[in-house]
Amino acid sequence: MESTGSYWQTLFHALQKAGFEVILVQGNQTKNAQGKKTDILDCMWIQKLHSLGLLSSSFLLSDYLQTLRTHYSHREHLVEQTAMYINKMQKALRLMNIRLDVAIRDLTGKSGRAILDAILAGYRDPVYLASLAHFRVKKNKEEIAAALHGNWREDLLFELRSCLTFYDAYKKEILVCDQKIESIMTAYIPETDVLTLANKAPEKPVRKQVNRNSPSFNVRQLAFSHLKTDLFQIPSVSHSVVLCLLCNMGTDSKPPLNPYCSVLAASIILQKKKAWPKMNRSGNRCLPVLPPGRPAIVP
Secondary structure (H helix, E strand, O other), X not given: OEOOXXXXXXXXXXXXXXXXXXXXXXXXXXXXXXXXXXXXXXXXXHHHHHHXXXXXXXXXXXXXXXXXXXXXXXXXXXHHHHHHXXXXXXXXXHXXXXXXXXXXXXXXXXHHHHHHHHHHOOOOOHHHHHHXXXXXXXXXXXXXXXXXXXXXOHXXXXXXXXXXXXHHHHHHHHHHHHHHHXXXXXXXXXXXXXXXXOOOOOOOOOOOOOOOOOOOOOHHHHHHHHHOOOHHHOOOOOHHHHHHHXXXXXXOOOOOOHHHHHHHHHHHHHHHOOOOOOOOOOOOOOOOOOOOOOHHHOO
8 A cells, every 4th residue: 555645544544454464655666657647557556566575564653652643743733833823922022112032032931921921911111021030031131121112002912912822722732732642651661660660760860951842741751661771861862852752653663773773864864965954855753853963873
């Protein structure tokens, strides 16, 4: 069967439940049929290639990882929506000549959120708004106050309030999605490792920076329980990278390690070709989150 978008999945699983041994192949292996391309000719061409042993099966995940991948994809969509509404809030403030994004690095952080809530509550004094910033903010109060002089347009304030409401709603859904992913991962920890989970914690304490899109649960401990190794000892590997590897590959690729090695090799090749900023046209879910060019990760 040729993989065409998501249309193959329903028939593929139905044939598997019926007892058929189905081989899923990529479209680049079957696209060289001569003549006019039709569904009937494609079927005949695929049957001929398979009879000659020229088709290789694609890497397919287990039902457990398929469930995790669905939740992870939904979480990534929610994260993208929060980023979109942050950009819209920055645009609304910029049109009012309020450069809060310049004075404070994170608009949705502790200081930025306090100032935003005060603006939407009706406060307009730049000195008072600047006093709400945390003392660890790099810019001083005068610089922050200078960035808060603007024209307070009602239409843009309405848009700002609406975007902030949607942002909060998506953040709540991300927390719910994190709880679901954590419960699924915890339920699939092998029985022999449940009792020794606390005693076999990662050896070296590694401090990784946590950003607003990092998972809300202890992804390091869960990764250690499933993979029997501490991925956080690898430099430049963050919480999001580990979560992506767990939800999209897990332990289905060991042995063999071909999916892992192919992703990491692509990372190194893209770094050498300086093509990393380009879109990931291969469709691989793990390639965009991996830090470019990390040969030390290859097992």
